[in-house]
Amino acid sequence: MDETSLGLNLDRHRERRTGQAEAVYAPGKTPEQVAVATGELVRHASGAVFVTHATRGQFDAVGEVVPGAVFDELSGLIVAKRAEPGAAAGSVAIVAAGTSDLPVAEEAAQAAEALGLAVDRIVDVGVAGIHRVIEHRDRIEAAGCVVVVAGMEGALPSVVAGLTSRPVIAVPTSVGYGAAFEGLAALLAMLSSCAPGIAVVNIDNGFGAALAAHRILRVAARTRER
Amino acid sequence: MDETSLGLNLDRHRERRTGQAEAVYAPGKTPEQVAVATGELVRHASGAVFVTHATRGQFDAVGEVVPGAVFDELSGLIVAKRAEPGAAAGSVAIVAAGTSDLPVAEEAAQAAEALGLAVDRIVDVGVAGIHRVIEHRDRIEAAGCVVVVAGMEGALPSVVAGLTSRPVIAVPTSVGYGAAFEGLAALLAMLSSCAPGIAVVNIDNGFGAALAAHRILRVAARTRER
């Protein structure tokens, strides 16, 4: 079946306008819809192409259309196409509060790498052992941008933003139970941070954090190119 | 008017059962009701007697019945009677994240002092400048119990609980705006803390934290007496 009969209307110029090709949000789509959309986007994109929140079945369908596609089962991220080598637009430090936050942190890391960013992973540095994040202060400052991933009380971004001059993108996760309310506690905490200048993305949205980092680092990259 | 006709039915034996006299919650009561209740409780209590969330008008009425009563305008706390000198049951560190949290921290501090506790005030040590709380680690550990007061993202109790072995009572405050939702963000964050063992009281409830600390420290005090 072709694109229109499948209920697809791809935004082929998104990459030209925004520097990032349209991403395919997989939930609610058939494997065929996901695969056709991804195949078309890969054909037209010059940079990275992603499918988010995919299932194994949707990935299998994509794999037939885009042979080199890679799947991260924990986050559901499919990297269907990577930025060309040498496109490195900068580096991002991805800081995760706990090991349970790794699926979200990995979604961010793998998306960032596919976008051509260098990634420095700093994990399991929750605020109850605050020295763990302090001792990585220089690594964080060395990156062009920081993504901080945390569930439960979501306190880590406030601490990090007080330690570095870098842009801080905070990702609340749904890790926790009870009053964590599926990430709401972390989300509200990050939005209410006493450290001004933190910008927040949706709960569990590692992918969105990577794209925000990419937009940020390209500003510097273009400056460099001039 | 007498107690019954004023709609009062005081629990005169509360102090004997719990070690703490009944407190008068002022909102919704007439100045006369507050004053009569407070006067009666002062007459029967051997230890401290409090009125909470009082207005200046209610305090004026209390002052006529209980001449030595003291009023903290910012928190609305009236100390109508203090524990006897020498009754010191231990010491509490009261740690406040920001200067804006002081009214709540002071409610806790003044209630604790009236209960006979020694208070060590450590203020304006928010997590965006994390060294400020770390450098007071010994003062915190020196106290028998810690009350941590914080609004906005409410992250400070998690950091403190990771630094000390002392019981940590967390008080969320309504400091903040927008997604802080009048203290809800801080409350949920404290309840969801990655540092297990934190116990939380109501938003802006410095008074309750002081009473919890008093209960905790008396366990040790009685042990000492034996």
Next chain:
Amino acid sequence: MDETSLGLNLDRHRERRTGQAEAVYAPGKTPEQVAVATGELVRHASGAVFVTHATRGQFDAVGEVVPGAVFDELSGLIVAKRAEPGAAAGSVAIVAAGTSDLPVAEEAAQAAEALGLAVDRIVDVGVAGIHRVIEHRDRIEAAGCVVVVAGMEGALPSVVAGLTSRPVIAVPTSVGYGAAFEGLAALLAMLSSCAPGIAVVNIDNGFGAALAAHRILRVAARTRER
């Protein structure tokens, strides 16, 4: 695989700072991650080591690394290491409103026992038959600290706090339906208690209540030692 490659960064000094080793929060971690983390913590800790909210599969992995580990299937608590005998730091009364609250009460009780506390279990004493809790008043007062576990309307901590002079830690549970909203009704009720001095932990967080009790009772224990 080693610790770092598994995304672990254990806080080995947590026990030295806080008297309680880092606990492993199992959800979102692979069995291997849980097992390696637990094994490392057991090796370094002098006192109790816990895993919370674990599945049977995660326990099986832990069991291979830490042979004596014990699993409570209802609450998901793994006791990987116990405090040394003779380390008794005091006693805690664990009061549960209903039989349905037992899994949470048992999480608290088993964690407390592993920490070296003596536990007195008082169960099924909900407020609709209020004499049941009143008749246990002396047992409650005899403990150094009280943990009160209740779902539905969460009224029991208010009643208990009015009967005893002991520190009261309230644990709301998700027992109930409809307007109980998975423990929210009990949580809000406990935070809003008319009995000042109650401190509250997260919904279903029996483990956190045990750790709070342990911190409280050590204050007295150290006093005793002097």
Next chain:
Amino acid sequence: MDETSLGLNLDRHRERRTGQAEAVYAPGKTPEQVAVATGELVRHASGAVFVTHATRGQFDAVGEVVPGAVFDELSGLIVAKRAEPGAAAGSVAIVAAGTSDLPVAEEAAQAAEALGLAVDRIVDVGVAGIHRVIEHRDRIEAAGCVVVVAGMEGALPSVVAGLTSRPVIAVPTSVGYGAAFEGLAALLAMLSSCAPGIAVVNIDNGFGAALAAHRILRVAARTRER
């Protein structure tokens, strides 16, 4: 101005159908609208007529049309007409947890009395001093119906329902702060009560509780008449 031009369309037969005349909800109405509506209802009703949540200004307008109307400033209840003497349909016990709940309890009591019910007021018997309500058990059982008014954690109805065989109508009040969320904590607690058979009305709705009690007691009254 006449009724229609004032935007009024009174339900004159309500009393015939339900035994209770239409009540005038004052907020959002002009004093003139309130006065004309009340005057008309008084003219047609054989029993009690009420205005709820009225302001002093609205009462003044009513007073000119219905000279004997009585105003309770705290609750805003206007009793514009009372049931005829001898219409006593039974008795209701109105139990209030705290003195701060009195405005709501009085709205219930005065409405009940105007409807011809005998009222027994039992106030300031909160659950932190549980003996206070237990010692009134016989008075409660002696009434035909019980209205229990409580704010904060809203625990009193559960205790009362476990002590009496009488119908229990629970009224949550907005007394409290922080996590009491303007009466939400008490409302959810009462709806989630472990004591089945409690029926709940809106927050601060003493008036509705009185009308529910009146409906309940008339069932018995009619039985008696046969």
Next chain:
Amino acid sequence: MDETSLGLNLDRHRERRTGQAEAVYAPGKTPEQVAVATGELVRHASGAVFVTHATRGQFDAVGEVVPGAVFDELSGLIVAKRAEPGAAAGSVAIVAAGTSDLPVAEEAAQAAEALGLAVDRIVDVGVAGIHRVIEHRDRIEAAGCVVVVAGMEGALPSVVAGLTSRPVIAVPTSVGYGAAFEGLAALLAMLSSCAPGIAVVNIDNGFGAALAAHRILRVAARTRER
């Protein structure tokens, strides 16, 4: 195992105090706990004994201890013992808005019948076809008490309360989707009803409505007996 070792502490005098034996809330209990508790209550009760929200497995365990127990699979209600014949305390009309509300309405009906009440079922009379409820006005008025069960917008109790003089107990159900929020829309609507005098029980709590009706109708029954 005996009662205590199973974590049970039955309130055997509940029936004497309240006229209704303690009910067993099944969720979170083992089949053995449910069965032992039910058997004990049946042995001591003179009237009806219930288990609520039970599973088939829990019922099977009860069936071995109480042979005549009856199970309503849709609502999970077990009637373990019925009131004695001739104990009829009155009649209740159970009015359900839609056929989808039947499981909740049946829980109410079967509990009421087991308590000795006569039940008149009036179903599928939602407000979008308002004549359906109006035409049953006389049947409703003929009962001593009305239970109105409705999900979605929960409008039916307001209409019914305007048609009858009988006590109205409203039961919101979780029928609906989206903004119905699992019964929250119906619950808030019923609490906010423009028809004063409606009393509301928890979402899906047909059982509680039956017990409330039983309390109400016994007031009249006792009057009759005199």
Next chain:
Amino acid sequence: MDETSLGLNLDRHRERRTGQAEAVYAPGKTPEQVAVATGELVRHASGAVFVTHATRGQFDAVGEVVPGAVFDELSGLIVAKRAEPGAAAGSVAIVAAGTSDLPVAEEAAQAAEALGLAVDRIVDVGVAGIHRVIEHRDRIEAAGCVVVVAGMEGALPSVVAGLTSRPVIAVPTSVGYGAAFEGLAALLAMLSSCAPGIAVVNIDNGFGAALAAHRILRVAARTRER
């Protein structure tokens, strides 16, 4: 000052695209901003021009620029320009549940009239006296479209939609207290209505309902013109 320096960027072609000129939302704007915007829109519009939620001060400023502007103090609606006579696009019935809902109903009615619609006002027909709305069934059916305004439990639209074949636009109002939650109860109820086909606007948004009715009735009007 001119438009740009005042932070205005009017959408002068809105009316050409949508048939309705841009409306000025007054809150947060200075009187000067409101007046300049309104003046410009009046100059360019061929049909009605509105300002919503205005204060008296903002109206005074508008009045200097647009002499014939009319102000409805209760709703804050300013009609700055009316549709030309003879532009009648149809008729709308505006049905309000209670007299307290009149400010919102009048905002709808006055906006509809300014747009050239004929308005039939049917007020104070709440569902507790359901005959009141049934007896107006023919008037409702005679209109081309129905706007139903209701606060509290918001039940009226469900009843009306079951009585008429006309499009039903439901407007929840903030009339009520407690669990009405400022209109939330009515909003959720209307969205969850058992009568499919009801479309809902924002709480208290009588203006939006009028504009929706205008869009609906123009479909028919244009059909007529052909």
Next chain:
Amino acid sequence: MDETSLGLNLDRHRERRTGQAEAVYAPGKTPEQVAVATGELVRHASGAVFVTHATRGQFDAVGEVVPGAVFDELSGLIVAKRAEPGAAAGSVAIVAAGTSDLPVAEEAAQAAEALGLAVDRIVDVGVAGIHRVIEHRDRIEAAGCVVVVAGMEGALPSVVAGLTSRPVIAVPTSVGYGAAFEGLAALLAMLSSCAPGIAVVNIDNGFGAALAAHRILRVAARTRER
């Protein structure tokens, strides 16, 4: 079994009053209840008959009673009877923001077609590629009414309402995760739209949107017939 014994009380005159036969809401009903209700409604209706949110099992039961019934598995819509050919009452444009919104858009489209409306499907035109909706402006304006279906941030209706003069019915969908809160974000956004005149139906309620469109377009159709 007959209708009454199945707990059914069909509103056979609904179609005569409202122009739309009663719809069967399937959840909570047995297959037999759904089938008998549908069969009866098909027998009495002159126009379309629907079952909503049905399962495959419920459809199978309907299929035995109504052989020509058609099932849309994704939305659960059963079209049991269609409007007669030639009954075309107008045309509706159904605009969906994303391919993931298709199940809801198709529920709307298939219901609209069964009601005799012509449907123009415009899909995958989300606001991040805003040209996609702008370029379909004429198709939208050519329809008599627009249904706009969108999840996530629910922005599309605001854009569409600014481009067309047609009535706009907005359908929020539960597409999204985290802060989308199962459609709540889209629902609140649509209700708060800066484009006045948008009317909103329940989350995922494509069926209700179709019925609203049908009511709207019949106003014009009847005008035409005159």
Next chain:
Amino acid sequence: MDETSLGLNLDRHRERRTGQAEAVYAPGKTPEQVAVATGELVRHASGAVFVTHATRGQFDAVGEVVPGAVFDELSGLIVAKRAEPGAAAGSVAIVAAGTSDLPVAEEAAQAAEALGLAVDRIVDVGVAGIHRVIEHRDRIEAAGCVVVVAGMEGALPSVVAGLTSRPVIAVPTSVGYGAAFEGLAALLAMLSSCAPGIAVVNIDNGFGAALAAHRILRVAARTRER
């Protein structure tokens, strides 16, 4: 009084660590506390110093200590010290949906200018007149970073992010009423945006958006300097 006795503990090294001096959050502080804190920070900072959410009274106190301080009455922002001339770190486009959003947009703009950024203001370009934002596409792309300010449905950031390659910081505002819930609708919408890569700050937090933009643009600025 000195700093400590006022409850202040300034983080003088914040600027060295993060490139931005500590900001003073004014609510809950006395004028003296605000003034002393601001004076100290001005003395130690090399760059900009801010007070947020200040009142006129607090500004007056600051003015005595820091003569050149400037106050924006609408947002409460005090610029106590500006970055040195020539420190221009880049340019930011500040895009506001409506004129009512100007106070928040101005807080962002004035903070950005004080930090040395060039600001391009693009206001009143809401999505109901979507051409207004499209026609400014080049101005937006010309900036290094975009701040998008919107209340009500908060749709503008999604549209902007689809038009530009620049980093997009979204600021929800509390403009709106009813279901806008004081900015919650806009906040949830922005977090749920279909345009990945948007980062969000707190409701009405124009100041935080400016600081985030400053962090972002300095990455490029430093790159330039090399």
